[in-house]
Amino acid sequence: MADRVLGGRYQVLDKVGTGGMATVYRGMDQVLGRTVAIKTMLPQYATDPSFAARFKQEAQAAAALNSPYIVSVYDWGKDGDTYYIIMEYLRGTDLKSGIRKHGALDCKKVAQIGSQIAQALSVAHNHDIIHRDIKPQNIMVQPDGNIKVMDFGIARAKNSHLTTDNSVLGTAHYVSPEQTQGKPLGPTTDLYSLGIVMYEAATGRVPFDGDNAVTVAMKQVTEQPVPPSQINPNVDPQLEAIILKCMQKDPKDRFQTADELYHTLHDYLSGRMQAVNNATAMLPATPTTPLSRGNGSTQSLPRTQSTGRMRPQSATEQAAQEEEERQKKQKRNRVLAIVGAIAGIVVVALIIASVLGSGSKAYSVPNLLGLTQDDAQAQLDSDGHGFQIGNVSEQYSPSVEEGKIIEQTPGAGRTATEGSSIDIVVSKGEEPAASVTVPDLTNCTPSEAQDLLNKYGLKGQAGDSVYNADVEVGHVAEQEPAAETSAKAGDTITYHLSQGAEQVSVPNVVGESQSSATSTLQSAGFEVSVTQSSSPSVEKGNVISTNPSAGTSADKGSTVTITVSTGPSSVSVPNVLGYDESSAESALKNAGFGVTVTTEASSTVAKGKVISQSATSATSGSTITIVVSSGSGSSNSGTNNGSNSNGNSSTNNGGTNSGNGEGTNTGSTTSGT
Structure with missing residues (x-):
């Protein structure tokens, strides 16, 4: 190959x-x-x-x-x-090799890797593509520390018609329970596998192992993992809670989207631990399958309520904790009983005093929560107890529809005298998010863009990459909404990373007119500059060549130079005056000219010599006419002044030419006889 x-x-x-x-x-x-x-x-x-x-x-x-x-x-x-x-082509090493070489990674590095994988999965899931084989062998760690998710060889879009079995296409150590059981897969199956990747990165080993793939796969379904902190005490409780939530057996108990997991990991990396605790607070109280300790197998462990973290306790610690809780409960119950008794006495006294003092009857206050003000008043009127709406105030509520009652005083079920007023608080709906100015993300890396958006209370997501010759590849080139526009806190800003300059093939315009060639190149996205040069073969005004040449790739928007013909160029013609005819022809032909010959009588130029030529400069390849002397036309002793070369006399127009050449020719001799 x-x-x-x-x-x-x-x-x-x-x-x-x-x-x-x-x-x-x-x-x-x-x-x-x-x-x-x-x-x-x-x-x-x-x-x-x-x-x-x-x-x-x-x-x-x-x-x-x-x-x-x-x-x-x-x-x-x-x-x-x-x-x-x-x-x-990626340079670096896969995460599996890195873990084998270096062992467990620092918690922050684990979270950083998990965050980047989550961002990659978010893009895939938004395209309805589930990777289904997330494992450290498919995570390439580059020299700058960032990662690339590889190998979509068994990835499959939801609308794919391939019928390949779902069951164990991924590696057994990282497959989700539903993948092992051949159930339908969703985005959470990738998050389960990512949880195992983070578990291995944090502890240096996989959570479930066995002699063969079937054994490992069954453990994915039936057993709970040993908490990472029991293997590596340096694992933070919050990171442990994130990992264990990813690894919940029921997909509904995991993070539901890769974006949700990314934001939780980002909160962890930013030190917002309360946000992490809130995001991971729904873990089940204990694992379902208790196993013995000390052999690396899984086990049942209690969970702290604040973070959802599962941690081991000794029997002594557990007994001491139970006793402490029992004493606290008894003390709390005594206090509550005393307070309740006092409150009850006060309420009864007030009711008796009110009834005795006014002579009015007391009724139970109806429940007005969730009603509009008009509906509440209508209900009070229908009860016939004379209750009326009293003071009305408003406040925002994230859970109650605008215009509905969220509080009432006295509360529902309390006793009040006939005709009493009931104060209500009406919902104004969810509080509008604060308005923020969108920052300029141009030239930021993805991580820099996310950090900047977080400072403004905004979310970020990567959109399709774009061509941009002015922005470094992999940095933000465009964004929506645009920088300096207004947005609401919590809004999502989409940014597009640069692919660099778009490469375009240079069209072939050789032989076209200057205007036609310019139009063609501009339509292809190029700027055009023009130079001129003579050419013996290309018609004046047409293109001789381009730079870059036709068919090569160049940056869109760059300049292509076209060379336009000015026609053939003039060159000097050799001076052949005085040459004999053959020498003159040879000199002109060697210089690249054609030759025609005419003769003319000359009294000053010897016969056979060039009297004149038609040009001293001309375009290469053109024809030059030379005039060759045919000899003198006048009478000269010892000289043949006629054009008769055989010595015979001839007479024309009364002129006599003696045979020996000594006669006088007064006419025009055209032939001898």
Whole structure:
């Protein structure tokens, strides 16, 4: 496979590794000149239509996902019998190898990795794609510490028609209980697997292990994990609570979205521990399957109420705690009994005094909560006890609809005299969020953008990446809403990361007129500059060449220079005056000109010599006319002054030309006889 070129473009260099159904090579994109990863399907699967369909699906699914934390897919295709996918080439090591080498990671690093994976899953889940194989082997840790989620080889969109069995496609150590049981899968199955990844990163080992995949998978369904802090005492209670919530057996008890998990991890990293406690407070009180301690197996453990964290207690600690709680309860009950008795006496005394003093009857106050003011008054009127609405005030309520009663005094069930007033508090609805000014995220990295938005009480999400030549790749290039506009606290700001300048192929405009070529290039997104040059072969005003040349890729918006012909250029014609005819012809032809010859009598230029030429400069390849002397036309002793060369006399117009050339020619001799 090495040195093979796939698709006429991607050169295979060396093998990086082999997985269950594919081999990955380092390669070179010969068009863009960049290093890529080339994933090829193993030969034994290439002829299987279901595997080929899954391989194609991986490329299409992953190509649709755009996140700084997901490996980018550039291209895919088939070359002969070889299916291939072209991906971003990553430098670094997978998380599994990192854990094996370094052991348990720092809590903050675990949360940071979990946060980035959650952001990647949020993008996938928003595209209705469930990864289904989240494990540390598929998490690449890059040299800068950030991660990339890889391998959507068994990822599947919800609307996919593939019928591959769900049951154990992922690695057994990381599959969710519902995945093991072949149940329908949702986004929470990825969050379960992510919980196990964070568990392993925090403790250095997986929560469930066994002799074979079936044993491990069954433990995922039936057993509870040992709390991470029992394996690694340095694990924070809040991080432990987050991990254990992810790993709840019932999907309804986990975080419901990757975005929810991301924000909880972000709260943890920002030190907002109360927010973390609130987000993880719904854990069940105890694990369902008690097991013995000390052998690394799972067990039943009590849970602290404040954080939802499950921690071990000794029998002594438990007994002491129970005794302390019992004493506190007894003391509290005594105090409550005394207070209740005093309150009861006061209430009874007031009722008796009121009844005796006014002679009015006392009635139970009806429940007005949840009614509108008008409906409440109507109910009071229908009761016939003369109760009336008293003071009316308003306040915001996050749970009660606007216009409905949220409080009343006296409260429902209390006793009041006939005709008493009942004060009510009416809901104004949910309190409007504070108005904030949207910050400018331009040139921020994703983490910088999230931190900046958090300061303003806003949420952030990554949208589709965009081309932008002015912003570094991977940094924010655009955002909605725009910077400096108003938004409400809690609103979501969508930001788009730069892909750099868009690459466009330069159109072929050679031979076109200047105006036509300019229009074509501008339509393709280029600026145009013009230079001129002569050309013997290209018509004046037409394009001779472009820079960059046609077919090469260039940044959209960059300048293409076109060279326009000014027509053939003039060159000097050799001076052949005085040359004999053959020498003159030779000199002109060697200079690139054509030659025509005419003769003319000359009394000053010897016969056979050039008298004149038609030009001293001309375009290369043009024809030059030379005039060659045919000799003198006047009488000269010893000279043939006629055009008759055979020595015979001839007479024209009374002129006599003696045969020996000594006669006088007064006319025009055209032939001799």
